[in-house]
Amino acid sequence: MFSSLITSRIVATLSALLVILVGCGAGIWQLNRADQKIRLGDSLAAKLQMPVLNANTDSLSLEQASERRILIRGRFIQAEAIWLDNRPRPIPDGGAGSAGQSGFYVMMPLKLDGQDAIVWVNRGWAPRNNENRTELPPVNTADEAVTIEGVAFPHPGRVYELGQKGDAKAIPRIEQNFDLAFEAQSHGWKQLPFIVRESDSAKKDGLVRNWPSPTNGVDRHYAYAFQWFALALAGFLFWLINGLMKYRRELAVNGDRV
Template sequence: MNILSSLLRNRIIPTIAMVVVMSIGIGAGLWQMSRAAGKIEKAEKLASQIALPPLDLNTKPQWTLAEADNRRLVVEGAFLVDQAIWLDNRPQPGAPATKAGSGQSGFYVLMPFRLAGMENTVIWVQRGWGPRNREDRLALPPINTPSGALRIEGVGIAQPDRVFELGDGGAGGNSPVRIQQNLDLTKEAERHRWQQIPFVLKQIGDAENDGLMRNWTAAASGVERHYAYAFQWFALALSAFLFWLIHGLLRIRQTTKR
C-alpha cells in the first residue's frame, strides 16, 4: 500500500496519462462487447421470428412492417421484369471477410412483384446478388426471371442495406437500365402510382436457378470481430497499467539505491 501511495503521489502526470488510456481502453472494450451482445440478441430474435409459420401476403391487401418484420413470407403473383432496379456497390453476400477493397462488388437485384388477385398491388422483392463487370459498369450480369404465376418465399425487411450516395444516387433517370445506390419505397410508389406494400421481401431459396446468389449474411455475423476488438482494447488498458506500475517501481528502486 505504501509503494502504491508513493507511485500515485510522486508521479501525478504519468498517473493521469495511465488513467486516461485505461478509461479509453476499458470503455471501448465494453462498447465492442455490447455490440456483440446486441448482434446475438438480434440473431436470437430473428431465429424465433423465422420459426413462426409464414405469412401469406395474398390473404389481405394491407400489411404493415410491424406485422412482417423478420417474418417468413410467401406470396403468389408475377415479377414486373421491366421495372427492375439494380442497387450498385453491394458486397457478395456470405463472402468471407477480406482486406478492404479486395472483395467482389456487385448488385442487389430489386424487382416489383404483382400479387395475384390484386391487380394494382405490388411488393418489392430483393431477389439476390449478381457480380459487377469490372470493366463496364452498365454491363449487367445475366439472370433468369421466371415468367407467369409464381409462388416465392422470403423474409420481410424494412429496406435493403443502404450505402452512401451523392445526390439522388442515380435514381429517377430515363435510362432503361436503372442502376442506383438505394431504394426509396416512397418515391417508387409515387413514380408508379400503384398500391405498394410498405416493406421489402428478401427472397430466400435457390430452387429457381436464376443466376443470383441469396446466401444472405446471418444477423450475428461479425460477433467474433467485436470480441477480437474488445480483447485488443482491454489489452491496451492492461498494458497501460502494467507500464505505469513497472516503470514506477523501477524509478523507486533507482531512487532507493541512491
C-alpha cells in the first residue's frame, strides 16, 4: 500500500519530500549552531579563568591571545577610528533593553606604550542616528595614555556585506566589516594579530559594553529547530493522510463496481 501511495502520486510525493528535506536540513543546521555556541561558550569560560596577559610586555601570537583576558596601555589614535555599522545593541544574558536597536561598534587603534606597534580596540557600541547615517554619536576619548582590560579576538564579528569595501581615507569612516590585514597594509604600520574587545562596562565614555556570552540565543536556535522539524513532520503527515484518504476512496469506488 505504501508503495502505491508513492507511485500513484509522484508530484505530491516529490513536493512532500522537498518539504521534509528542507525542514530536516534547516532543523539540523539550527542544532549545529546551538552546539557551536555552547562549545564556544565553554572554551571562552575556561580561557577567562587563565592569567591575564600583557600586550605591552609579552610577544603574543593570535593562538596565544585568542579569547584570553589581556591588558594594554597606550594612546588612542582618534583620527583613524572605524565605525562598524549595523551592529545590534549588546544585551547581556537575562538583561533588559532594546536588543533590536541598531548602531555601531567603535574600532579605534591604540599605540602601545614602549612598542612600535598598534592594537585595534573594539571600544563598545554606540547608537546610530536613523535619519542621518553619517552623524555619529559623541564618544569621549582620553588624550593621555590609558590602560584597558579586555578580551582578545581574531575579529569583532562580521555581518553580510554588499558591494566593495569603503574608502580608507573617508571621514567619518563607516564600514560594514573590519579587516585586520587590510588595515595593516593601508596604514603601513605594525599591528598585533588580534583585536581587543574592551570589558569595562562602568566607564562613562558614551559607549555600551554589556557584552553577551557566546551562548546567548541558544534557546532561540532550539526553538527554530523545533519549528523546522515540525514543518517536516507536517509535510509528511499531510502527504500520508491525503494519500490514505485517496486510497480509501478508490477502494470504495472499486467495491461499488463489484
